[in-house]
């Protein structure tokens with residue numbers, strides 16, 4: 661998909677751990693292969709490897725721990741107010757939860773309505789919540805995958821933007837299946853960001869409609885007589 665400079669979207673990425681999805685986004689932004697820029701990264705966990713990944717690219721990183729604001733869940737509002745303050749002050753248009761291990765609350769979602777997306781390692785609505793890959797193996801499904809969706813107050817239940825599937829093999833372990841799913845995650849999260857940046861995503865209740873490429877974009881590769 662083409663990167664059109666007029667559609668660069670400003671991202672704020674929330675992380676808690678390893679950060680391979682963050683790394684993919686950072687790399688794709690740097691390469692200019694997705695129309696986005698990571699303005700800020702926030703980790704709710706000190707020492708998360710994702711922090712170093714952001715710092716290595718020169719992206720501002722903040723560590724905001726809920727416990728700085730009191731006991732969970734009483735502190736959730738004050739904690740999320742801090743997140744919102746940081747995100748807004750960095751001009752963030754789209755918030756990406758990339759391995760963020762807290763449920764988003766009203767304070768964050770009200771500040772960014774239909775502007776918070778998450779990635780989950782299952783074909784939702786199957787296997788929401790923790791340990792999705794183990795849930796899939798235990799259930800005995802033959803096809804697994806990943807989903808990118810708009811976050812609402814439910815657990816992994818918001819409108820689905822993009823999904824990708826992969827086979828489950830007879831001898832799969834949680835590790836081997838997770839690795840196969842992760843490759844899909846690294847494909848579909850940038851894809852979802854690109855669709856949103858290009859204004860091609862329309863939410864209608866539970867359903868997310870993917871609009872066709874704008875005519876103008878197609879015309880760029882087409883001679884006038886063909887238009």
Ligand code: GRF
Pocket residue numbers: 677678679680681682758759760779780781845
């Ligand atoms: C991914 O499997 C993602 O789907 C889930 O948490 C994991 C984060 O991995 N929400 P990473 O931190 O991006 O490597």
